[in-house]
Amino acid sequence: MAFVKDILDGTKTLLTGMKVTLNNFRKPSITSKYPIEKIEMSEAFRNVIVLIEKDDIQSHDCIGCKACERVCPSFCIDVDGERPEGMRRMRATEFKVDFALCSDCGLCLDVCPTDTLGYSKIHDETGYNRSDFVYDLLDPWRDAEGPTVERLRKLEEEQAAAKKARTVKKAAAKKAAAKKAETETSKETTEETPTNKNDAENNDA
Amino acid sequence: MASRFDVVQDAESRDTYYLNMGPQHPSTHGVLRLKLHLDGETILSVDPVIGYGHRAHEKMAENRDYLQFLPNPSRVDYISGMIYNIGYCQAIERAMGIEVPERAEYIRVIANELNRISSHLLWLGTFLLDLGAFTPFLYAFDDREKILDILDRVTGSRLTYCYGRFGGVTLDVDDLFLQQTAEFCTHFKTRFALYEELVIDNVIFQERTVGVGVFEPDLIQKYGVSGPCLRAMGQANDVRKDEPYGIYDRFDFDIPTQMAGDCFVRSLVRMDEMRQSVRIVEQAVKDIPDGPFIAPKVPKRIRPAEGEYHFCVESARGNFGIYIVSDGSDIPFRLKMRTPSFANMATMPDVMKGTLLSDAVAILGSIDIVVPEIDR
Numbered sequence: 014m015a016f017v018k019d020i021l022d023g024t025k026t027l028l029t030g031m032k033v034t035l036n037n038f039r040k041p042s043i044t045s046k047y048p049i050e051k052i053e054m055s056e057a058f059r060n061v062i063v064l065i066e067k068d069d070i071q072s073h074d075c076i077g078c079k080a081c082e083r084v085c086p087s088f089c090i091d092v093d094g095e096r097p098e099g100m101r102r103m104r105a106t107e108f109k110v111d112f113a114l115c116s117d118c119g120l121c122l123d124v125c126p127t128d129t130l131g132y133s134k135i136h137d138e139t140g141y142n143r144s145d146f147v148y149d150l151l152d153p154w155r156d157a158e159g160p161t162v163e164r165l166r167k168l169e170e171e172q173a174a175a176k177k178a179r180t181v182k183k184a185a186a187k188k189a190a191a192k193k194a195e196t197e198t199s200k201e202t203t204e205e206t207p208t209n210k211n212d213a214e215n216n217d218a
Numbered sequence: 219m220a221s222r223f224d225v226v227q228d229a230e231s232r233d234t235y236y237l238n239m240g241p242q243h244p245s246t247h248g249v250l251r252l253k254l255h256l257d258g259e260t261i262l263s264v265d266p267v268i269g270y271g272h273r274a275h276e277k278m279a280e281n282r283d284y285l286q287f288l289p290n291p292s293r294v295d296y297i298s299g300m301i302y303n304i305g306y307c308q309a310i311e312r313a314m315g316i317e318v319p320e321r322a323e324y325i326r327v328i329a330n331e332l333n334r335i336s337s338h339l340l341w342l343g344t345f346l347l348d349l350g351a352f353t354p355f356l357y358a359f360d361d362r363e364k365i366l367d368i369l370d371r372v373t374g375s376r377l378t379y380c381y382g383r384f385g386g387v388t389l390d391v392d393d394l395f396l397q398q399t400a401e402f403c404t405h406f407k408t409r410f411a412l413y414e415e416l417v418i419d420n421v422i423f424q425e426r427t428v429g430v431g432v433f434e435p436d437l438i439q440k441y442g443v444s445g446p447c448l449r450a451m452g453q454a455n456d457v458r459k460d461e462p463y464g465i466y467d468r469f470d471f472d473i474p475t476q477m478a479g480d481c482f483v484r485s486l487v488r489m490d491e492m493r494q495s496v497r498i499v500e501q502a503v504k505d506i507p508d509g510p511f512i513a514p515k516v517p518k519r520i521r522p523a524e525g526e527y528h529f530c531v532e533s534a535r536g537n538f539g540i541y542i543v544s545d546g547s548d549i550p551f552r553l554k555m556r557t558p559s560f561a562n563m564a565t566m567p568d569v570m571k572g573t574l575l576s577d578a579v580a581i582l583g584s585i586d587i588v589v590p591e592i593d594r
Contacts, residue, residue, distance in 0.1 A: 059374035
């Protein structure tokens with residue numbers, strides 16, 4: 014009798030399983046047809062790093078400081094930078110990433126002082142050997158590097174000139190204020206308006 | 219070393235033999251080798267051979283600074299990597315006294331619990347694959363995929379997360395994430411009925427698991443069993459309740475326990491744990507405050523004061539402990555990871571003794587080991 018009960022129990026279980034499976038035939042398909050339909054990558058998507066264009070200099074802002082190279086746990090970043098002649102700011106001359114070693118931890122993005130590192134949206138790279146995954150991040154920027162450096166130099170010169178002008182103005186204002194104070198103490202009169210004007214100039218500087 | 223079907227004579231001059239289960243065996247979930255000493259189909263003794271997946275994580279920690287070790291913990295247990303990654307961050311925060319913003323704490327709890335559910339779902343699928351049931355695997359992975367999609371959109375990875383940072387998380391979550399999470403919780407609560415119907419009530423499943431692989435109480439102290447295996451022995455032990463880390467003391471949840479200690483109740487405990495995780499996630503999604511997702515002032519150089527630090531979290535497999543010996547420098551002098559799979563797997567010789575070969579597969583599946591976590 015127990016034998017028959019076992020068979021009945023087993024059949025019941027089997028039918029329950031079948032019911033669950035059959036119910037799923039009524040549901041719409043959720044498969045995405047991947048190679049035909051490209052999947053949109055999210056903002057947080059992580060892959061090989063890239064240099065991001067900065068608006069103010071219309072190029073990447075990598076200064077070759079090696080912060081990312083030092084922090085990388087997988088030792089897959091190779092950066093070098095030099096100072097273009099007559100400039101105060103450094104420019105990267107070499108930026109290689111061996112993506113075969115990368116573990117996508119994102120520490121390089123965190124330490125970047127100029128925030129010029131980001132993730133690319135590549136998600137379907139393939140290759141025949143490991144050297145195919147060594148990315149030269151400066152490659153897209155190399156052609157425009159000459160004009161960029163010129164532009165940066167001009168920008169820097171402008172900034173330096175502006176700063177110089179400010180310092181000159183500041184010094185002049187200080188001198189004037191000192192002179193005024195001197196005359197004030199000698200005359201012992203109060204002339205508030207010009208002093209305030211000088212103060213305002215100082216603050217601007 | 220005995221070859222595969224080497225017949226040896228024991229003291230009683232019976233024909234017994236050694237059988238290798240693994241290193242490449244579908245039910246070992248990785249490269250674990252069990253040297254089984256068999257008499258017919260009965261297991262006389264088991265000798266687990268580990269180390270095939272050894273990657274020297276602990277030694278790696280001694281060669282790099284605290285920050286650079288960040289990608290490693292999630293590779294130790296790649297199935298609940300989020301808990302390990304964030305657990306390591308919390309250990310360093312505790313050692314350094316870094317304050318974590320409220321929002322970050324809530325994000326961490328949501329991410330942790332979602333990861334715990336996904337880990338248990340993977341266990342459900344693979345455990346039943348070991349027992350020969352293929353269909354539940356597909357349903358479990360259907361739900362797991364939803365979690366991975368939700369987490370992937372914010373963390374940028376699907377398995378080996380590196381989402382935590384000292385003092386917070388990498389990226390803030392948006393409203394869509396919270397909405398997706400809430401939707402998933404509602405959907406997932408309806409799925410329990412399906413799993414009960416398809417798996418727990420199944421006669422074949424019960425025949426294979428009830429009374430199989432019973433853990434004797436003395437194993438707890440002998441090997442340090444933790445996690446769902448321990449809770450299936452009637453011990454309400456959970457690091458989240460016993461010594462709440464993060465903000466776990468704010469949530470209302472229970473520790474599911476069962477008395478029998480066999481494969482069947484271990485499954486029940488894990489099913490109940492998923493229910494509790496859903497409860498925690500729902501509360502966290504409801505209460506999550508606005509604010510920064512990472513502490514504004516994190517020391518640039520992580521240098522815990524000279525001394526020893528121990529911090530443990532409740533991973534999906536049990537008590538995961540991180541023990542750090544600092545000599546006051548940038549680099550840990552020693553970093554030891556106490557992994558729950560190792561302790562749980564160490565009970566196997568005692569538990570499997572006297573069972574049948576086919577039960578060995580069920581027992582190994584039910585304790586939910588991750589082999590790279592054993593080897594580290």
